[in-house]
Amino acid sequence: MAGMNRRTGRWLSGxxxxxxxxxxxxxxxxGTRVMRRSFGSVVPAxxxxxxxxxxxxxxxxxxxxAVELWxxxxxxxxxxxEKSRNSPEKLRLGQLTMSLVGEYRPRAHLGDPTPEGGERTINF
Incomplete structure (x- = not known):
């Protein structure tokens, strides 16, 4: 899947x-997208x-x-x-860091769930 970078306007893929x-x-x-009311997550709430x-x-x-649905x-x-990345000081400031570990399946939107490479980690 490919599209446009929402910050730079350049081509973005993979x-x-x-x-x-x-x-x-x-x-x-x-509920905030006009033509796709069910899109999104309850994370902002x-x-x-x-x-x-x-x-x-x-x-x-x-x-x-949200990831399973969309x-x-x-x-x-x-x-x-991780406790090491979520110190008590950060938590008091309202900062919580999480890591998502999973499989990247670049063609899953086409019906091919074959993963590419090994497990990947995303940090938020």
Whole structure:
């Protein structure tokens, strides 16, 4: 899949296009797209909430559901919130870092779920 970089207007394809698509997916609230009301995630609704176990679980669930529904090119195998990257100081400031580990399947939107390369990690 290919498209345009939303910041530079240049051609974008492959892994970089997937990363941009995930960014759009996680920043779009369900119901805000006029012609595609079901597109998006509930991630934006969770921003600004206290970082506790319940919120982190809801956040991880929202990410998994959104990717499963809208992004066939990435299959999540694991979500982690590493303690070393989420110090108490960062959490007090409302900063939570997560890693998505999964398979990149560049032709999955065409019905071919064959992964390319090994597992890949995306850090947010």
């Amino acid at each position: 892994w970089d296009h997937l990363l941009q698509s995930l960014e759009v997916l996680f920043s779009t609230m369900v 969770l921003l600004g909430r206290p970082i506790n176990q319940s919120t982190v679980l809801r956040f991880a669930t929202a990410v998994i559901v 992004e066939p090119r990435f299959r999540i195998k694991q979500i982690s919130f």
